[in-house]
Amino acid sequence: MKNEKxxxxxxxxxxxxxxxxxxxxxxxIEIGVLDKSDGSAYVELGKTKIFAAVFxxxxxxxxxxxxxxxxxxxxxxxxxxxxxxxRKPLGMTRREIELxxxxxxxxxxxxxxxxxxxxxxxxxxxxIQADGGTRTAGLTAASLALAEAGIPMADLVxxxxxxxxxxxxxxxxxxxxxxxxxxxxxxxxxxxxxxxxLLQLNGRLTKxxxxxxxxxxxxxxxxxxxxxxDALRKxxxxxxxxxx
Amino acid sequence: xxLYFSEREIVLPGQLLSDxxxxxxxxxxxxxxxxxxxxxxxxxxxxxxxxxxxxxxAYNPQPGDKVIGIVIDVKPNGFEVSLGRHLTAxxxxxxxxxxxxxxxxxxEVIYAFVKESGLRGVFLEGGEKIKKITSGLLxxxxxxxxxRLIGRRGSMINMIxxxxxxxxxxxxxxxxxxxxxxxxxxxAAVSAIKLVEKEAHSQGLTERVExxxxxxxxGGVESEE
Numbered sequence: 001m002k003n004e005k006x007x008x009x010x011x012x013x014x015x016x017x018x019x020x021x022x023x024x025x026x027x028x029i030e031i032g033v034l035d036k037s038d039g040s041a042y043v044e045l046g047k048t049k050i051f052a053a054v055f056x057x058x059x060x061x062x063x064x065x066x067x068x069x070x071x072x073x074x075x076x077x078x079x080x081x082x083x084x085x086x087r088k089p090l091g092m093t094r095r096e097i098e099l100x101x102x103x104x105x106x107x108x109x110x111x112x113x114x115x116x117x118x119x120x121x122x123x124x125x126x127x128i129q130a131d132g133g134t135r136t137a138g139l140t141a142a143s144l145a146l147a148e149a150g151i152p153m154a155d156l157v158x159x160x161x162x163x164x165x166x167x168x169x170x171x172x173x174x175x176x177x178x179x180x181x182x183x184x185x186x187x188x189x190x191x192x193x194x195x196x197x198l199l200q201l202n203g204r205l206t207k208x209x210x211x212x213x214x215x216x217x218x219x220x221x222x223x224x225x226x227x228x229x230d231a232l233r234k235x236x237x238x239x240x241x242x243x244x
Numbered sequence: 245x246x247l248y249f250s251e252r253e254i255v256l257p258g259q260l261l262s263d264x265x266x267x268x269x270x271x272x273x274x275x276x277x278x279x280x281x282x283x284x285x286x287x288x289x290x291x292x293x294x295x296x297x298x299x300x301x302a303y304n305p306q307p308g309d310k311v312i313g314i315v316i317d318v319k320p321n322g323f324e325v326s327l328g329r330h331l332t333a334x335x336x337x338x339x340x341x342x343x344x345x346x347x348x349x350x351x352e353v354i355y356a357f358v359k360e361s362g363l364r365g366v367f368l369e370g371g372e373k374i375k376k377i378t379s380g381l382l383x384x385x386x387x388x389x390x391x392r393l394i395g396r397r398g399s400m401i402n403m404i405x406x407x408x409x410x411x412x413x414x415x416x417x418x419x420x421x422x423x424x425x426x427x428x429x430x431x432a433a434v435s436a437i438k439l440v441e442k443e444a445h446s447q448g449l450t451e452r453v454e455x456x457x458x459x460x461x462x463g464g465v466e467s468e469e
Contacts (some may be wrong), residue, residue, distance in 0.1 A: 026359045035413055038300070039300065048410075056302075056330070057302050057330050057426075058329060059329075059330045068363075069363070097266070104341060110257075112273070112282060116302065117363055118330075119330045147256065147257050147283075148284065148300065149285045149300060149301065150284060150285075150298045150299060150300035150301025150388065151281055151283070151301065151302075152257070152271070152273070152283050152301075153257045153258075153282060153283075153310070154257065154258060154273065154275070154280070154282065154432035155257055156256065156257055161338035190258070191258075192260075192280070193275075194409070199316075222264030229256055232254075232284060233254055233256070236254050236284070236299060236445070
C-alpha cells in the first residue's frame with residue numbers, strides 16, 4: 001500500500017476530492033462579519049477558510065511614512081498557527097511577508113488611494129484553515145472587505161489558482177494537488193477592467209499550456225466574481241427599501 | 245445618453261453607469277469615455293450627474309458642513325482641531341489678538357463650519373463662527389450613519405430630542421454632544437444613538453428608537469419608586 005503512488009486524478013477525470021478537472025470548490029462568502037472593522041469578509045473555498053478585515057482610512061503610524069498625495073495601503077497576510085496540519089510558529093514567515101506584498105500590490109492597482117492623502121488603509125487577511133489557494137481566496141476576501149468599507153475602487157478583485165496535475169490542467173488546486181502536482185499558477189484579475197493584477201507560477205508549463213491555463217483561470221474568476229457581486233448585493237438588499 | 249441603472253439601484257465598484265463621461269459625479273470614475281461606480285452604494289442622478297451614495301466610508305468634509313472638533317494644538321496664528329478618526333483640521337486666523345480673544349485651550353470642544361477641504365488639508369471657518377462647547381456628553385458615531393440619525397427633515401433627531409428632553413449638537417464628522425436634564429435622560433439619548441448606528445439600514449427604526457427611549461426612561465422612574 002505504502003509504495004503505491006498516490007493517484008490524484010482517476011481515469012474518468014475525477015480529482016482526489018471528487019471534483020471534475022475544471023470545477024471550483026464550493027465557495028461561501030459572507031460580508032460584514034467583524035464588528036470592530038470598517039469592512040470585513042469571510043471566504044470559505046472548500047476547506048480553506050479566510051477572514052479579511054479593513055481598517056481606515058486612518059492616521060499613519062509612524063507618521064513619517066504618510067504620503068502627501070495619497071494613502072498608503074498596508075497589508076498583512078497571516079496564517080493562524082492552527083491553520084495547517086503541523087503548528088505554524090507565531091509571527092510572520094518569509095512566505096507570509098512575500099504574500100502580504102503581492103496581495104498589497106494587487107489591491108493597489110484597483111484602489112483609488114489618491115482620494116485619502118496622508119492616511120493609511122490597513123488590510124488584514126487571516127487564514128483560519130489552509131487547504132491550498134489561500135492567497136487567492138485571501139485576495140477575494142480582501143477586495144470584498146475593501147468594498148464593504150466604502151473605499152473607492154475601480155473594480156473588485158477575484159482570484160483563483162490553476163495548475164497541472166498528472167498532465168491535466170486543473171482549476172482551483174487543493175493542498176495535495178499543489179504539493180504533488182507539476183505546476184501551480186495563482187492568478188488574480190480585476191474582471192471588469194480585464195486586467196491581471198497578480199500572476200505567479202510555480203513549476204513548469206509549456207506555452208500552449210500556459211495559454212490554456214489562463215483561459216481556464218478566467219473562467220473560474222468570472223464565476224467567483226459573480227458570487228462576490230451576489231454576496232455584496234444580498235448583504236445590502238434590504239437597504240434598497242430604505243431612504244437613507 | 246442611456247443610463248445603465250435604475251434609480252436607487254445597488255451598484256458595486258466597477259459597475260457601468262453611463263456612456264457620458266461628463267456626467268461623472270461623486271462615487272464614480274471615468275475610464276475611456278464611460279462612467280463606472282467606484283463605491284458600493286445607491287446609484288442616483290443629482291443635478292444631471294450620475295452619483296453613488298455610499299453605504300459606508302470615511303467622512304469627506306464639504307464646505308459648509310457643521311462639525312464638532314477637539315482642539316489639539318494652539319498656535320500663534322490659529323488652531324489644530326481633531327475631527328475624529330483620521331481627520332485633522334486647521335483654523336487659520338491672521339490676527340494674533342483674535343486668537344487670544346477666542347481663548348481656546350487644548351482639549352476643548354468646538355462647533356465650527358468647514359471652509360475648505362482638499363489636498364492641502366481641511367480648514368475651518370475662524371472668528372465668530374466658532375462656538376465653544378463647555379458642557380455635555382461627547383459621543384462618537386460612524387460618520388456615514390449621521391444622515392440616518394438626523395432623518396428626513398430632522399425627523400429622527402427631533403424625536404430623540406423631544407423624547408429624552410436632551411439638547412443635542414450633531415457634527416457631520418460623527419461627533420455628537422448631548423446635554424440633558426439628568427444622567428438617565430442622557431443615557432437614553434446615547435442608547436438611541438447606538439441603536440441608530442447599529443440598525444441604520446433597517447425599516448421602522450424611528451419607532452423602535454422611540455420605544456427604546458420610553459423603556460429606559462420608564463424603567464428609570466420605576467426604579468426610583
